[in-house]
Amino acid sequence: MSLVPELVIAHGTVVNSRLSGAPARQAAHIVVQDGRIAELVDAALPVPAAARTIDARGKLVIPGGIDGHCHVAQVTGRFRTLDDFAITSTAALWGGTTTIIDFGIPRDAQETPLDAVLNKKRLAAESRCDVALHGSVISWDETVPWQLEQLAAEGVRSVKMYTTNRGTTMADGDTILKVMREMVRLDGLTYIHAEHDAIISDCTEQHAADGLISIEHLHRTRPELAEEVSVKETLALAKYTGAPVYFVHQSTPGAVDLVTEARADGQEAYSETCPHYLTLDDTVYGTEFPEWYACCPPMRSPETVAxxxxxxxxxxxxxxxSDHSCYDLSQKRERTDDIRFMPHGLPGVETRMPVTFTALVTESGGSVEDFVEVFSAGPARINAVPRKGTIAEGFDADLVIFDPAEERKVDGGALHMGTDFSPFEGKALNGWPAVVVSAGRVVLDGEGFHDPGPVGRYVARNGFTAHRDALSTVSA
Structure with missing residues (x-):
């Protein structure tokens, strides 16, 4: 170990989440050594000597982002997303995200949950940033408890299940309940894609019978009620089993309110949303390119977005x-005439930071501390990712420097996600990263992107309650 630090970020305003246990805001020099934060020095003191010094005067320094919901190289039916871990991790770093959490979802009935995760772990060896994984269970059999034990031993402490997508990824109620019991036993977290399948299936069939099944009608086939009914049912199962539960991509205030009520009743329940649900509404399906917005749940009314x-x-x-899913327009346009046969999902890992910052801070008056909570600290804490999400001594040196007043327009063609469009094309946004440090390496600065090669580490996650309790002890 060299006596001279590898990097010092000097004179920056360091911002943490108020829930992190670290100072929410301080002027400091950040000393980086061996990929970790070695020390925070008061900015009134001299800048420590280092192999490289970056002056962050007048800028904010926040923890690198953690994107808890990415789909990389995902196979769904006959469609495969066009990215790989090299592409998506590079795009993540361009966007200030230094850790992504992907899903091992079985491709078909022949691939087991364990095999799906191990396959993703092998593919992740090409990643430029750190990677953790979620598992997924579609159907229950007697091997599932053993498989979940093996996943826990691999540091995979969460399992996603879908309450819709009949015939492909949907898990029935019995499977969800049994998996929840196992996740309690294994100190894990149950992830849920909540949309009521019977309502969606019937609504879609009714629209198809009326000839209203093209992409322009997507938002009418998946009503808000379907999401909220599914959330309510799933919360009941979680209460019955005592399972902590995390709802992905919530798109309605009613769904969020159900989680809030459950938390007030003592349940461990969490709401996730995505940048597109905060900034786009269902009028996009009446535009020239409605296929740019094919995702499930769909965009909601302007009133719901507000x-x-x-x-x-x-x-x-x-x-x-982000719920990042990297299809291109040629795939999207194969079956715009029938939403039942087109791929759903949007590219977004690179734009998550500026879209979220703009929606929460610029437009809604939230604080930068609030932004850090939903962008980095909250995902790290809830997903039990060790040494991430906070700028403090001993944590990984995953850092983002930016000027909150800088505004840029989204140019989909200039992004790096391996596709040919962005649903945020032309939007003026704040909160773009100027410098990104990942595991102590400067990967983005004023000179551009510096590809570190396949250095991303696989991150084994802690048990859900064990991580929560350890953080509570440290904070106390």
């Missing part, structure tokens, strides 16, 4: 994740 942003600003939403 109310969802209010919930975010009030702290009722715990994380903002």
């Amino acid at each position: 109310a969802l942003k209010e919930r975010l600003a009030a702290g009722a939403i715990h994380t903002v994740s």
Whole structure:
């Protein structure tokens, strides 16, 4: 170990979440050594000597982002996303995200939950940033408890299940209940894609019978009620089993309110939303390119979007994740005539930081500390990711420097996600990263991107309650 630090970020305003246990805001020099934060020195003191010094005067320094909901190289039916871990991790770093959490979702009935995760772990060896994984269970059999034990031993402490997508990824109620019991036993977290399948199936069939099944009608086939009924049912199962539960991509204030009520009743329940639900509404399906917005749940009414942003600003939403799915327009346009046969999902890992910052801070008056909570600290804490999400001594040196007043327009063609569009094309946004440090390496600065090669580490996560209790002890 060299006596001279590798890097010092000098004179920056360091911002942490108010829930992190670290000072929420301080002027400091950040000393980086061996990929970790070695020390924070008061900015009134001289800048420590280092192999490299970056002057962050007048700028904010926040923890590197943690995107808890990414789909990389995902196979769904006959469609495969066009990215790989090299592409998506590079795009993540361009966007200020230094850790992504992907899903091992079985491709078909022949691939087991364990095999799906191990396959993703092998593919993640090409990642430029750190990677953790979620598991997924579609159907129950007698091997599932053993498989979940093996996943826990691999540091995979969460399992996602879908309450819709009949015939592909949907898990029935019995499976969800049994998996929840196992996750309690293994100190894990149950992830849920909550949309009521019977309502969606019937609504979609009714629209198809009326000839209203093209992409322009997507938002009408998946009503808000379907999401909220599914959240309510799932919360009942979670209460019955005692399982902590995390709802992905919540798109309605009603769904968020159900989680808030459950938390007030003592349940461990969490709400995630995505940048597109905070900034885009269902009028996009009447534009020239409605296929740019094919995702499930779909965009909601302007009134719903406004109310969802209010919930975010009030702290009722715990994380903002991208739900990144990298299809291109040629795939999207194969079956715009019938939403039942087109791929759903949007590219967003690179734009998560500026879209979320703009929605929460610029437009809604939230604080930068609030932004850090949903962008980095909350995802780290809830997903039990060790040494992430906070700028403090001993934590990983994952850091982002930016000027909150700088504004840029989204240019989909200039992004790095391996696709040919962005749903945020042309939007003026604040909160773009100027410098990104990942595991102590400067990967983005004024000279551009510096590809570190496949150095991203696989991150084994802690048990859910064990991590929570350890943090509570440290904070006390």
